Amino acid sequence: MEHRLLIQHCTHCGMHQFYPRPFCLACEATALEWVEARGTGTIYSVTTVRVPVVEELKPPYLLALVDLEEGPRLLTNIDGETAGIGDRVTLSWREREGMPPLPIFKVDGGR
Amino acid sequence: MSELSSAYIVGAAETPLGKVMDQSEMSMVAIAAKEALDEAGLRLRDVDAVFTNYMGEEGSVQLGEYLGIRPRYAESSDMGGASFEFFIHHALLAVAAGRCEVALIGYASRQRSRRNRPRAVSAGTGTLAAQFEAPYGIHFPIGHYALSAARYMHECGARPEHLARVAVSARKWAALNPKAWVREPLSVDEVLASPMICDPLHKLDCCLVTDGGGVVIVTGRHRARDASKRSVRILGAGESHAQWHVAQCPDLTVTPGVVSGREAFGMAGIKPSDVDVFEPYDNFTHSVLLYLEDLGFCGKGEAGELVASGALDPGGRLPSMTSGGGLSYNHPGALGILLLIEAVRQLRGEAGDRQVANAEIAVAHGTGGLAFSTASTVVLARE
Numbered sequence: 001m002e003h004r005l006l007i008q009h010c011t012h013c014g015m016h017q018f019y020p021r022p023f024c025l026a027c028e029a030t031a032l033e034w035v036e037a038r039g040t041g042t043i044y045s046v047t048t049v050r051v052p053v054v055e056e057l058k059p060p061y062l063l064a065l066v067d068l069e070e071g072p073r074l075l076t077n078i079d080g081e082t083a084g085i086g087d088r089v090t091l092s093w094r095e096r097e098g099m100p101p102l103p104i105f106k107v108d109g110g111r
Numbered sequence: 112m113s114e115l116s117s118a119y120i121v122g123a124a125e126t127p128l129g130k131v132m133d134q135s136e137m138s139m140v141a142i143a144a145k146e147a148l149d150e151a152g153l154r155l156r157d158v159d160a161v162f163t164n165y166m167g168e169e170g171s172v173q174l175g176e177y178l179g180i181r182p183r184y185a186e187s188s189d190m191g192g193a194s195f196e197f198f199i200h201h202a203l204l205a206v207a208a209g210r211c212e213v214a215l216i217g218y219a220s221r222q223r224s225r226r227n228r229p230r231a232v233s234a235g236t237g238t239l240a241a242q243f244e245a246p247y248g249i250h251f252p253i254g255h256y257a258l259s260a261a262r263y264m265h266e267c268g269a270r271p272e273h274l275a276r277v278a279v280s281a282r283k284w285a286a287l288n289p290k291a292w293v294r295e296p297l298s299v300d301e302v303l304a305s306p307m308i309c310d311p312l313h314k315l316d317c318c319l320v321t322d323g324g325g326v327v328i329v330t331g332r333h334r335a336r337d338a339s340k341r342s343v344r345i346l347g348a349g350e351s352h353a354q355w356h357v358a359q360c361p362d363l364t365v366t367p368g369v370v371s372g373r374e375a376f377g378m379a380g381i382k383p384s385d386v387d388v389f390e391p392y393d394n395f396t397h398s399v400l401l402y403l404e405d406l407g408f409c410g411k412g413e414a415g416e417l418v419a420s421g422a423l424d425p426g427g428r429l430p431s432m433t434s435g436g437g438l439s440y441n442h443p444g445a446l447g448i449l450l451l452i453e454a455v456r457q458l459r460g461e462a463g464d465r466q467v468a469n470a471e472i473a474v475a476h477g478t479g480g481l482a483f484s485t486a487s488t489v490v491l492a493r494e
Contacts, residue, residue, distance in 0.1 A: 019243055019356075045265075045363060047257035047309045049250055053230050057248040063309070065258055065358055075358040077247050085265045102246050 003093050005037040005103045007072055018072035039091030041068040041105065046083050056096075064089075066105050077104045118203040118345045120491065121338040122147030122328035123455040126219045128441050129292055131322040136166065137177045139219035143326035144178060151328045152337035153213055158328075160184035160211035162198035163218055164191075165445055174217060184211035190352070191479020192392060194218075195327070195447035196371075196487030200348035202329040213334060216451075219324030220443040228320060228444070232481075239356060249357070250309055253317060253395075255482035257309035259363040260397040264311060266364050266412075269400060271311055273415030275302035277396035278315050278438050280423040285435025287425065287465035292321050293439050302396075316396040318436075323443035325452045341459045346381065346472070347490040349374025357482050366483035368405035368476060375488035376406075381472060383407045388457045388473040389429055390450040393436040398483070399423075402476055406488065430467045433457055447477035451489065458493040 007018040012029035016037075023030050046064040049057075062078035066089055079092055089105035096102060124146035126139035134142070140163075148154060161171045161182045170187035174180075184205050190197045195216055202214035222228055232240045232251045249255065263269060279299055285291035297315070305315040335342045351370035354360040376382065383406060391402045400414035408429060409417045417423075423431040434440040434453040441449060454473035456462045471493045479485040 019239055045258040045262040047254060047261055047311075048307075049248055049254060049309050050307050051230070051250065051309075053248040053250045053254070054245065056246075061248060063247055063249055063254055063258070065363075073358045073361075075244055075247055075249065075356070085262065096246075104247075 001101055003101055005039060005091055006034045007037050007068070007070060008032045009035040016068070016070035016072055018074060037068050037070055037091070041066045041089055043078070043083055043085050043087045043089060044073060045085060046078065064105070074103070079104055079106045083107050117332055118206045118329055119332065119335040119342040119494070120327055120345065120451070120455050121330050121335050121342050122149070122151035122153070122326070123452040124150070124326050125290070125449065125452055126324040128290055128323040129321055130224050131221055132224055136219040136221055136324070137174065139324055140166070140174060140217040140326060141178060143219070143324065144215060144217060147326040147328045150338065150340045151330070152339050153328065153334065155179060157213045158182070158215045160202060160205060160214035162186045162202060162214060162216040164189055164194035165218060165220065180215070182211070184214070190485045190487065192394070192445040193447045193477030193479035193485045193487045194445065195451060196348070196475055196477035196489045197350050199327070199329065199345060199451065199489045200350055200487060203345050203348055206329060206331045212330060214329040215326060216329065216448065217324070217326040218445055218448045220445065221322045222444045223320050223322045243358070244356060252481050253309045253312060255357045256395045256398070257312045258357055259482045260311050260395065263364045263397055263401065268412060269397070269415040271303055272299050273400065273418055274311070274316055274396040275299040276418045277393065277399045277423070278302045280418065281393060281432045281436040281438035283424050284433050284465055285439035288435050288440055291435040291440040292319050312395060318394045318438050318442040318446070321441045321443055323441040323449065325448040327448065327451050327455070342494050343455050343458045344492045344494050345489065346492045347375040347377070347379030348488065349378065350487040352480070352485040353483065355480060355484055360482065363482060364401065366401050366405050366478060367486040368402055368478065368483070368488065371486040371488040372406040372476070375490050379490035381490060385472050386429065386474050387470040388433060388454060388467050389431040390433065390454045390473065390475045391431055392446055392450060392476060392478045393432050393438050394442065394446065394478065396438070398478065399431070401483070406474070406476065425465065433462065433465050433467060445479070447475070447479070450475040450477060454491050458491055
């Protein structure tokens with residue numbers, strides 16, 4: 001299994017976007033290419049989920065919105081027990097049985 | 112909108128509320144429809160427009176069949192819990208354009224007795240949510256709203272006590288409403304001591320899960336004369352929507368209520384200080400703080416202090432959630448219909464112990480979807 005987080009890059013205006021679409025949301029150009037995200041970003045918001053939601057995740061766990069350095073915002077999990085808004089994070093992966101690995105993040109310096 | 116083409120709410124009734132074991136959703140709407148039409152001096156056969164949401168596939172068709180209505184104008188748009196404010200906007204325009212004469216807007220849910228609320232976002236194959244949200248265990252919809260609340264508190268300096276104070280206001284009103292689900296006094300400390308569900312939202316920062324619903328009847332000036340109770344004029348309405356997937360929202364401290372409020376207040380020709388009664392969609396405590404700012408009742412970041420001053424309480428300068436709201440009175444999954452009904456009761460002067468003195472202008476403000484996906488604002492006035 002590959003461990004690459006791919007986002008779209010608009011060759012016309014330079015915007016990055018995620019999730020993928022057949023056109024650029026900023027300038028409507030269709031000249032988009034796939035680029036690998038650097039895998040660094042900042043936490044825009046974070047919550048600790050304390051009730052069971054899905055079988056794979058045992059509460060409590062961290063659910064966050066991460067702004068990639070390139071711009072796009074991702075819903076994700078933070079690996080660890082605490083994290084705060086503004087924390088710098090780095091891409092990590094959660095392996096899944098019979099499914100592609102899932103991009104998650106870790107707080108830099110292991111907060 | 113000219114005098115001649117103006118529209119009115121001429122009937123408003125709740126369905127059975129709370130835990131409803133002896134009715135179906137359809138029969139609940141039918142009971143409310145008869146009551147609302149009685150107020151309006153109209154019969155089911157007079158209804159030529161049907162608006163509903165969450166009443167099954169092709170909801171207006173199913174509801175129309177049940178009520179024996181073959182409309183010439185119909186809508187079952189899913190705008191979440193705010194659909195009913197959207198429907199007032201659309202019914203107002205349809206009546207004004209002569210495309211219908213009597214519009215029935217209805218809804219009922221038995222989500223409490225059926226225990227059928229999902230906790231996870233739909234993981235149906237092939238959806239964007241299944242791919243990009245479901246694997247991360249986002250609670251539906253508390254996870255979405257918690258991410259908004261956390262960011263709002265971070266940016267605007269609101270404290271947990273500010274959020275909790277919204278629930279206290281709602282409970283003060285509920286104490287005055289015999290139909291409210293919970294009426295016992297509530298303190299800020301009790302809200303903060305309730306279990307944390309998704310930080311920073313405690314259990315008592317979240318709305319109730321009850322059965323309920325209601326019906327509202329809209330018509331033009333001509334048919335409004337038949338009403339047995341005082342009619343309420345629809346002065347203005349507005350709507351908008353933003354993101355579905357929470358990561359697609361550029362700013363979780365602002366809602367599409369900025370647009371719906373601007374449109375509704377502009378059409379009505381009013382400003383926030385003209386509003387006597389405010390019925391916000393209080394699905395979560397922090398939601399109310401965002402609406403107060405988005406609709407211009409205070410500046411950005413000032414809502415916490417406004418709420419802490421008691422402004423929303425009985426006797427306050429902006430009486431809000433006067434039924435007890437979704438937090439303490441009833442939340443049937445889609446609260447918007449009940450916001451309209453309470454606004455009508457207040458403007459008619461029939462709200463009993465919770466009546467706001469001299470209420471002339473009321474605003475019902477709905478939201479729907481996942482962390483403020485949709486918004487619709489309705490401005491109503493006593494005739």
